[in-house]
Amino acid sequence: MFGDDGLERLNKTLRQQLSDRGEHARCALLTTDARLSVLEGEVRKQETALAEARRRADDERQEREQIEEKYTRTEGERNELKQGSNLAAQLSAEKEATTRLEKETRRLEYELESNALAGNCATQSGEAKLTARIRALESEVKSKEAECARAWAEVKASALAASTSTATPPRPTPPQSRRTSTSADELELANLRQMLDSKSTELSKAQEQVANLRRQCDKAVNEKMALEKRSAREIEELQSQNEDMGYEIQALRGDKPSPEVEKLKTKLAEATEKVAIEIGLLHPKALPSAIVAEW
Numbered sequence: 001m002f003g004d005d006g007l008e009r010l011n012k013t014l015r016q017q018l019s020d021r022g023e024h025a026r027c028a029l030l031t032t033d034a035r036l037s038v039l040e041g042e043v044r045k046q047e048t049a050l051a052e053a054r055r056r057a058d059d060e061r062q063e064r065e066q067i068e069e070k071y072t073r074t075e076g077e078r079n080e081l082k083q084g085s086n087l088a089a090q091l092s093a094e095k096e097a098t099t100r101l102e103k104e105t106r107r108l109e110y111e112l113e114s115n116a117l118a119g120n121c122a123t124q125s126g127e128a129k130l131t132a133r134i135r136a137l138e139s140e141v142k143s144k145e146a147e148c149a150r151a152w153a154e155v156k157a158s159a160l161a162a163s164t165s166t167a168t169p170p171r172p173t174p175p176q177s178r179r180t181s182t183s184a185d186e187l188e189l190a191n192l193r194q195m196l197d198s199k200s201t202e203l204s205k206a207q208e209q210v211a212n213l214r215r216q217c218d219k220a221v222n223e224k225m226a227l228e229k230r231s232a233r234e235i236e237e238l239q240s241q242n243e244d245m246g247y248e249i250q251a252l253r254g255d256k257p258s259p260e261v262e263k264l265k266t267k268l269a270e271a272t273e274k275v276a277i278e279i280g281l282l283h284p285k286a287l288p289s290a291i292v293a294e295w
Helices: 003-118 121-167 175-252 258-279 286-294
Strands: none
Touching: none
16 A cells, blocks of 8 residues: 555654654653652752751750759749748847847846845845846847857858859759759758747747846836835834924923833834834834934
């Protein structure tokens, strides 16, 4: 139908078409390989970026954990410093209270000593007991002041240690060591609180004792003032009686016999002796003898 030339041209055309298709397929394959290579490169880049992102995420997580741990530790140290500051303030207040108690004790002691010098024997004995008690209380207050000073030094040392640990850059610490340090700090704070409570109780007792002593002192002063007023009144009455009896004695010296004079002298001596014994100013026989001797 085509002849030899037609078949040959057809064959040549088919071969050319096959060659073109093969070349096209080869180009397409090369293009596909190139695209695959590009895709593989992109995949490797993405894998590398993913690994880097994971590494950064791990670093950020570790950094966040360190920051949280540092914050927790710093917050604990801040609370400890605050508690230490509160304890220090309370100890300072207790120290001031102790100082006031000591001054008040000295004032009471001075008043009691002054009253003891001015009072009679019975009042002096009571005031001497109060003075001895106040001196014992003063010694006790000084002892408590020394204990407060030692506690104050311990609080300052604890606050300084906590401040030093806060200023030092954080270093990785094993969990067991952190727990041990925290337990030791909590135990120290608990001991400080217990010591402060004990000192507060003791100072409260000392304040109550001082208040009781002040009431006793005021009572003794009031009794002394009452005794002085009563003594002054009785002395005035005694002087009035002595004057009256002196006038009677002078009137009877020339007109009455000697027994009347002796009777009046005895009456005067008895009245004077009674008043002297009641107020405790002189020996019972001394005042009457002196007065009678003058007359």
